Amino acid sequence: MAKNFSIEEVAKHTASNDCWVIIHGNVYDLTNFLSEHPGGKKILLKNAGIDATEKFDSFHNASVLTKMGSAFLIGKIGSDDSPSTVETDEVEDVNPLMVGQHSFGDMVPYSDPMWYQDWYSPYYNETHRAVRKAVREFVDKEVTPFCHEWDEAKQLPRELYLKAAKAGILGACVGQVDDPSLMKYPMPGGVKYEEFDSFHRLITMDELSRCASGGVTWGLIGGLGIGLGPIVHFASKELQERVIPGCLDGTKNICLAITEPSGGSDVANLSTEAKDMGDHFLVNGEKKWITNGVFADFFTVAVRTGKPGFGGISFLLIERSMPGVTTRQMNCSGVWSSGTSFVIFEDVKVPKSHVIGKVDKGFKYIMQNFNPERIGCVIQANRFARICIEESITYGNKRETFGKKLIDHPVIRNKLANMIRKVEATHAWLEALVYQSTQMDPNLQAIRLGGPIALCKAQASRTFEYCAREAAQIFGGLAYTRGGQGEKVERLYREVRAYSIPGGSEEIMLDLGVRQSIKVGQFMGAKM
Numbered sequence: 009m010a011k012n013f014s015i016e017e018v019a020k021h022t023a024s025n026d027c028w029v030i031i032h033g034n035v036y037d038l039t040n041f042l043s044e045h046p047g048g049k050k051i052l053l054k055n056a057g058i059d060a061t062e063k064f065d066s067f068h069n070a071s072v073l074t075k076m077g078s079a080f081l082i083g084k085i086g087s088d089d090s091p092s093t094v095e096t097d098e099v100e101d102v103n104p105l106m107v108g109q110h111s112f113g114d115m116v117p118y119s120d121p122m123w124y125q126d127w128y129s130p131y132y133n134e135t136h137r138a139v140r141k142a143v144r145e146f147v148d149k150e151v152t153p154f155c156h157e158w159d160e161a162k163q164l165p166r167e168l169y170l171k172a173a174k175a176g177i178l179g180a181c182v183g184q185v186d187d188p189s190l191m192k193y194p195m196p197g198g199v200k201y202e203e204f205d206s207f208h209r210l211i212t213m214d215e216l217s218r219c220a221s222g223g224v225t226w227g228l229i230g231g232l233g234i235g236l237g238p239i240v241h242f243a244s245k246e247l248q249e250r251v252i253p254g255c256l257d258g259t260k261n262i263c264l265a266i267t268e269p270s271g272g273s274d275v276a277n278l279s280t281e282a283k284d285m286g287d288h289f290l291v292n293g294e295k296k297w298i299t300n301g302v303f304a305d306f307f308t309v310a311v312r313t314g315k316p317g318f319g320g321i322s323f324l325l326i327e328r329s330m331p332g333v334t335t336r337q338m339n340c341s342g343v344w345s346s347g348t349s350f351v352i353f354e355d356v357k358v359p360k361s362h363v364i365g366k367v368d369k370g371f372k373y374i375m376q377n378f379n380p381e382r383i384g385c386v387i388q389a390n391r392f393a394r395i396c397i398e399e400s401i402t403y404g405n406k407r408e409t410f411g412k413k414l415i416d417h418p419v420i421r422n423k424l425a426n427m428i429r430k431v432e433a434t435h436a437w438l439e440a441l442v443y444q445s446t447q448m449d450p451n452l453q454a455i456r457l458g459g460p461i462a463l464c465k466a467q468a469s470r471t472f473e474y475c476a477r478e479a480a481q482i483f484g485g486l487a488y489t490r491g492g493q494g495e496k497v498e499r500l501y502r503e504v505r506a507y508s509i510p511g512g513s514e515e516i517m518l519d520l521g522v523r524q525s526i527k528v529g530q531f532m533g534a535k536m
């Protein structure tokens with residue numbers, strides 16, 4: 009910080025060739041910004057020489073200062089020995105509402121799970137708090153301020169993958185691998201690899217989703233989470249050594265290619281053909297809506313090696329460098345920076361060493377992959393819904409209509425109440441399911457947890473849809489414009505379908521959830 013100024017000194021700079029303002033205690037020289045300011049020159053001159061914090065906050069979102077502020081910052085109000093910076097022996101005031109010592113975040117009600125706001129929880133310990141802090145710092149600094157420009161550019165910078173890898177976030181989203189030496193970087197928050205559990209993973213994904221961009225979350229960990237899973241769990245050591253290190257150090261990308269133009273949720277009928285040619289398979293077919301396909305180096309591909317139906321499906325590792333692989337970016341309504349792609353395989357020769365697991369056992373692997381994928385969808389969708397609450401409460405406290413703040417209108421509070429009850433109920437269910445996954449025999453999880461996880465995915469995407477709609481109504485025109493104050497809500501609103509359709513559409517999830525649970529009930533002797 010360059011200099012200290014008094015309020016009187018700032019008040020002298022009110023001309024078009026000398027224009028200063030105070031925002032949040034800092035002094036900005038906006039002289040060279042006047043003609044470029046998107047809100048116009050006049051409004052800056054009207055507020056020149058004074059504290060414009062309240063007005064600034066009412067027209068911008070916080071990332072404007074993070075991104076552009078430093079170019080105009082010349083100092084702060086006060087002196088270095090002003091009372092706020094002088095050390096004293098006085099005991100810090102303790103908030104009488106605190107019941108523990110673990111509050112975290114900005115305390116906007118319901119903008120974080122309850123355990124952040126000092127509630128007791130049986131699930132979390134010091135290591136979870138360490139992950140929470142580390143990932144939040146990373147996302148606040150390296151991700152959130154840039155989501156809008158990455159979305160518009162329809163791609164993420166390579167440095168983001170490298171930085172996220174170094175921060176342990178890529179590794180955390182994948183979880184345990186057979187050979188930890190394949191992971192270059194430690195887990196976030198300094199948590200020991202062997203102590204890292206599903207709640208650490210939940211926190212990592214939840215905190216990452218605070219960036220409020222499905223394009224970023226799908227772009228960074230979407231292909232990784234679902235494409236690397238089959239390699240981690242079923243591939244040979246040789247394939248693991250070939251693929252895992254690059255994907256987890258941020259230099260390579262992987263995607264999962266199952267869906268085809270003719271069928272989404274009907275996986276058992278996929279038709280991409282892998283013909284046995286003796287020492288290799290010859291692959292022909294098309295895949296559609298493949299997350300990260302545009303820039304993926306590796307493709308975990310479901311192909312037909314055998315008879316029709318689920319018994320003839322295998323997983324192959326296909327590499328972009330293999331002749332006959334082409335991809336093109338698809339124009340989707342949301343998740344723009346995630347590289348959603350149409351993929352074509354034309355006479356691709358795939359060595360037999362690239363079979364993942366066993367031939368014709370692919371359907372089983374696909375099914376096992378679904379539970380973690382769906383839990384990932386729940387985490388992201390529910391955090392996005394929570395962001396709709398946070399943004400609406402914050403905006404509702406500054407925007408005034410008909411002589412009072414939005415938050416003082418009962419109709420707005422009613423909207424918030426309905427959003428909150430849905431998000432909190434979904435999060436409680438999510439935690440209960442994650443807890444089961446830390447306790448239950450992994451072989452039983454696909455059967456016992458498949459139904460409830462499917463239902464919870466539908467619950468989360470419906471909650472997200474509801475909250476995005478209500479937040480958009482609260483933000484009005486600002487949620488109808490890309491960028492600016494309504495940036496997060498506008499983007500999330502058009503990303504809802506990326507959670508309610510892939511990974512099992514809501515309709516399939518609701519049906520499966522009941523069917524599966526009835527089956528489990530029958531096995532357990534239910535009298536129905």
Ligand code: HEM
Pocket residue numbers: 029036038045046047048051052055060063064067068069072073076077080491492493
């Ligand atoms: C460091 C100082 C400032 C910077 C870097 C800045 C930057 C921006 C940017 C980037 C926008 C486009 C919308 C957005 O992205 O949020 C904008 C819009 C605007 N700004 Fe500023 N601004 C500054 C100070 C101010 C101040 C002090 C005022 C008023 C007192 C002001 C009033 C406005 C208005 C009215 C708009 C239009 C909002 C809308 O489109 O709804 N700005 N500003």
